[in-house]
Amino acid sequence: MDVVVVGAGSLGSLLGGLLARAHDVTLVGRAPHVERVRERGLRVTGTVETTVFPDARTAVPASADLALVTVKAYDTGAAAAALAETALDAVCSLQNGLGNERTLADALDAAVLAGTCTYGARLVAPGEVACTGVGEVVLGAREGGPSETADRVGRAFADADLVTSVAEDMPRRLWEKLAVNAGINAPTALARIHNGALLDDEAGTVMRTATREVAAAARSEGFDLSDDTAVRAVESVASATADNRSSMLQDVEKSRRTEVDSINGVVAGPDAPVNSTLTALLRAWEREQGLRE
Numbered sequence: 411m412d413v414v415v416v417g418a419g420s421l422g423s424l425l426g427g428l429l430a431r432a433h434d435v436t437l438v439g440r441a442p443h444v445e446r447v448r449e450r451g452l453r454v455t456g457t458v459e460t461t462v463f464p465d466a467r468t469a470v471p472a473s474a475d476l477a478l479v480t481v482k483a484y485d486t487g488a489a490a491a492a493l494a495e496t497a498l499d500a501v502c503s504l505q506n507g508l509g510n511e512r513t514l515a516d517a518l519d520a521a522v523l524a525g526t527c528t529y530g531a532r533l534v535a536p537g538e539v540a541c542t543g544v545g546e547v548v549l550g551a552r553e554g555g556p557s558e559t560a561d562r563v564g565r566a567f568a569d570a571d572l573v574t575s576v577a578e579d580m581p582r583r584l585w586e587k588l589a590v591n592a593g594i595n596a597p598t599a600l601a602r603i604h605n606g607a608l609l610d611d612e613a614g615t616v617m618r619t620a621t622r623e624v625a626a627a628a629r630s631e632g633f634d635l636s637d638d639t640a641v642r643a644v645e646s647v648a649s650a651t652a653d654n655r656s657s658m659l660q661d662v663e664k665s666r667r668t669e670v671d672s673i674n675g676v677v678a679g680p681d682a683p684v685n686s687t688l689t690a691l692l693r694a695w696e697r698e699q700g701l702r703e
């Protein structure tokens with residue numbers, strides 16, 4: 411499969427690098443990372459070790475079978491605009507947060523797949539990405555139901571030894587992932603702690619309450635997501651990724667804008683006091699850093 415990865419930062423470089431073991435991959439990202447990949451290949455270190463030689467550039471190619479979108483949620487509109495002239499069969503978001511698939515579907519003619527990913531990734535240097543945890547990619551039709559395109563993409567991922575499943579209930583799964591990210595990302599970013607530190611009782615209460623609030627919001631939108639299912643999911647991800655620095659923690663460590671608007675901010679309001687607090691604190695930090703109005 412001919413795959414273009416739009417947003418070759420931490421996650422995009424890891425997934426693109428792993429896919430390059432079996433497919434033609436083009437990483438689209440920023441200098442100096444793409445230059446280093448062109449010169450010396452991409453080193454994947456950590457839990458998975460390999461060196462691969464994907465194409466790497468700063469602009470999207472004219473065509474591809476599949477575009478994987480791995481930019482931050484607030485950059486999805488720009489990624490969609492960049493892909494507008496690319497001939498594509500399918501595009502798949504593997505981002506966190508809610509609303510990315512809608513943005514892509516509004517802008518592009520290709521079939522849009524929804525995806526979630528619990529692999530951990532960190533761009534440690536230009537040309538080198540660390541796999542900080544082997545998780546799972548789950549993908550499927552963005553509206554739910556069966557999809558031959560999703561089956562084909564799922565097989566392509568599995569051919570590259572990525573732990574992958576194809577699901578027919580992606581809308582519900584995006585809410586479940588939102589519940590996990592709401593519980594892990596903002597608390598780890600604010601407290602500057604690894605995911606595993608949330609298994610501690612006091613911090614765990616914050617994590618579980620934020621997660622339950624998202625589950626309640628999902629149910630109010632008609633999705634079958636019980637508090638127990640959501641809490642089990644967040645505890646299991648925090649434990650499986652105990653040594654990870656969440657993507658939002660990586661953002662605050664680099665003084666970069668966070669994805670709080672499309673994670674905790676989605677449910678912030680009177681019915682979600684913990685998510686409202688987490689959102690307000692991260693937005694205040696972003697304002698102080700000059701990262702938002």
Ligand SMILES: NC(=O)C1=CN([C@@H]2O[C@H](COP(=O)(O)OP(=O)(O)OC[C@H]3O[C@@H](n4cnc5c(N)ncnc54)[C@H](OP(=O)(O)O)[C@@H]3O)[C@@H](O)[C@H]2O)C=CC1
Pocket residue numbers: 416417418419420421422438439440468480481482483485488489492504505506507527528529530531532533656657669
């Ligand atoms: N890192 C992780 O372990 C995980 C991340 N995720 C999710 O994956 C998504 C990506 O996260 P992460 O990889 O950490 O983020 P990164 O910031 O590391 O990677 C995104 C990259 O995309 C680049 N970019 C932005 N816009 C464009 C564009 N139009 N064309 C080309 N490149 C572009 C960015 O450059 P610049 O910074 O210059 O804008 C950056 O290098 C997020 O939604 C995150 O929540 C999900 C699971 C795990």
Ligand SMILES: CC(C)(CO)C(=O)C(=O)O
Pocket residue numbers: 506527528529530590591594595605647651654655656657658
């Ligand atoms: C799964 C998890 C919580 C891994 O850290 C993640 O999605 C992230 O960091 O954004």
